[in-house]
Amino acid sequence: MADELKPVLELLIAAPRGFCAGVDRAIRIVELAIEKHGAPVYVRHEIVHNKFVVDTLKAKGAVFVEELDQVPDGLPVVFSAHGVPKSVPAAAAARGLSYLDATCPLVSKVHRQAERLVAAGRHIVFIGHAGHPEVVGTFGQVPPGSMTLVETIADAETLVPADPDTLSFLTQTTLSVDDTAAVVAALRRRFPAIQAPRGEDICYATSNRQAAVKAIASSCDALLVIGAPNSSNSLRLVEVAERQGVPALLIQRAADLDLDWLVGIGTLGITAGASAPEMLVRELVERLAERYEVIEREEETTRETIAFKLPRELDAAA
Numbered sequence: 001m002a003d004e005l006k007p008v009l010e011l012l013i014a015a016p017r018g019f020c021a022g023v024d025r026a027i028r029i030v031e032l033a034i035e036k037h038g039a040p041v042y043v044r045h046e047i048v049h050n051k052f053v054v055d056t057l058k059a060k061g062a063v064f065v066e067e068l069d070q071v072p073d074g075l076p077v078v079f080s081a082h083g084v085p086k087s088v089p090a091a092a093a094a095r096g097l098s099y100l101d102a103t104c105p106l107v108s109k110v111h112r113q114a115e116r117l118v119a120a121g122r123h124i125v126f127i128g129h130a131g132h133p134e135v136v137g138t139f140g141q142v143p144p145g146s147m148t149l150v151e152t153i154a155d156a157e158t159l160v161p162a163d164p165d166t167l168s169f170l171t172q173t174t175l176s177v178d179d180t181a182a183v184v185a186a187l188r189r190r191f192p193a194i195q196a197p198r199g200e201d202i203c204y205a206t207s208n209r210q211a212a213v214k215a216i217a218s219s220c221d222a223l224l225v226i227g228a229p230n231s232s233n234s235l236r237l238v239e240v241a242e243r244q245g246v247p248a249l250l251i252q253r254a255a256d257l258d259l260d261w262l263v264g265i266g267t268l269g270i271t272a273g274a275s276a277p278e279m280l281v282r283e284l285v286e287r288l289a290e291r292y293e294v295i296e297r298e299e300e301t302t303r304e305t306i307a308f309k310l311p312r313e314l315d316a317a318a
């Protein structure tokens, strides 16, 4: 009887959303490392930027630290999906630590491109966000001074390279597709000889999730993104919605949502960043269903089938 009094809220759920193949693989690496070596297994940096994932792995025996010198001698350590500078595995090897690298293969691909370009005498313009661990890791693949960070169009407009004829650009994998295109356009206009990467550096998961939000935005009064405040790809999803004129909010868990934010909203879009598990989407829908008569609809823009292989040493444990 009480249900009849609930207001109706239509939920338009974007697909693809949530976990990507790189996040799936990184989490599996930590789980299998715990199975193989026993707890504790140390993880340098959050394995992926999601508190729920980190807390779940902590409960299974993972210990998260920011630096390698916090890992005790003799215990295994996993490097996060964002990638690490070369100095980190080198320091682990020097200490005789057993380590597993959970760097997403699509980030590793950018690392290898950076090395090849520098070996070929190119100077790299790297489009990314200062301080993000992926950017720190990519800069750490090449000697200091061989890569310059560009974050914005303004940076591209004021860049003064030593030799404009030897420039190549690479990008972080989790950027805004539209913002990056604008930065690249500014670079190409100023430096017509600049070389582009062989393939797109922004990864399939980042671009698919942004396209899925664009596809539902015009049908939504507001959009919720489930993700962490330090998750680059989640923050970009908020921006994509806002640029389509749709108010958007990033929340980590359903309990974070102030239901007053939904006043006047008939259709609510929902998505999740690449490091947020589907369980958090279901938790949100359940919370909304306590207050509203929810009508769920999913709009799928593309189907993802990508899966990445585990490191060989863990294959047998899988």
Ligand code: SF4
Pocket (backbone or CB within 6 Å): 020, 021, 022, 023, 081, 104, 105, 106, 107, 173, 174, 203, 204, 205, 206, 233, 274
């Ligand atoms: Fe890899 Fe992209 Fe997922 Fe990052 S968001 S882990 S680059 S697939």
